[in-house]
Amino acid sequence: MSTKVLVLGAGGAIAQHVIGFLQENKDIDLTLFARDTQQLAFLGSMSKIISGDVLNREELTNAINGQDIVYANLAGDVDKMAKVISETMTQQGVKRLLFVTCLGVYDEVAGKFGEWNNRMIGSELERYGKATRIIEKSGLDYTVVRPSWLTDKDETDYETTQKGEPFIGTEVARKAVGAYIADVILHPEKDVKASVGVNKPGVYGDKPAFY
Template sequence: MATKILMLGAGGAIARHVINYLKDEKNVKLTLFARNTGGLAEQAPNASIIKGDVLHKSDLDNAVKGQEIVYANLAGQIDKMAGEIVKSMEAAGVKRLIFITSLGIYNEIPGKFGQWNERMIGSDLIRYRHAADIIEASSLDYTIIRPSWLTDKNETAYETTQKGEPFVGTEVARKAVAAYIVNIIEHPGKDVKASVGINKPGVYGDKPGFY
């Protein structure tokens, strides 16, 4: 039986890499949900495409129903979206959530890099933290992902840290984050009820090299 996966914010850059990894997998049934669905049907001809808004309850409820894994790759009112996703999944009895937030939400970045990150992201960190708090208080089997500063490099190397551990890596490729997400989809028992930092191994410093 194919695993039914709903991707919210499927037009996002990380999501596009996840789609590329999964689009030809016979044991996966993809549903791609986005406000702007342009190009999705061409990228993944076998996927179901839904044009919708996470903050429109009927759009979200209809998409979530019958799914097994929900992967959310969203921006904007991220805390409000997290609340709606939790409510919709709990009502539908869908348990497994993969949700992208931001590094720095737990003040987990030591030293100058932490100070720089806080300055750069600013008040958005509060919204990302609130989203994580909502998900962590839910009954879902969640994995919250906190990626480092993102690059478009064609590489898949990553290392992870758990909540409560210091976060030191200054960058990570979107393709590498996608590789981690696909690994979770293929092994849904991994990193359950976890908040996971993800960064490129060996690239540490006071700020990302591209700044």
């Protein structure tokens, strides 16, 4: 029996890589949820596509109903979205959630890189931090994903850190984050009730090289 996976924010760049890794896997049944579904048209009939707003409870409930895994890769009012998603999943009896936030939500980025990161992300960090705490208190089988500063490089190298460990890697490719997320979807027992930093191995410093 195939695993039913709902992708919230399916039009996003990381999500597109995740979809690319999973769409031909016969054991995965993808449902793609996005405000603007035009950019998903190239997928043809390979996946179910839903146009909707995460903050619309009715649309979200209809999408979550019957799924096995929810993967959320969202921007904007992520704290409000985290609340609605976790409440709706609990109501629908869906337990497994992957939710992307960002580095720095625990003040886990050390030294000069941490100071630079906090300055650059600014008030967004508070919102992502709130979303992270909502997910962690939700009672769901969550994995919070905290990527480093993102590049569009065509590479899949990544290393991970767990909550409580310092985050030192200054960058990571969106494709590599997608590879990590796809791996967790294929092995849903991995990193349950964990908050995982994802970065490129060996690239450390005071800020990303592209700044």
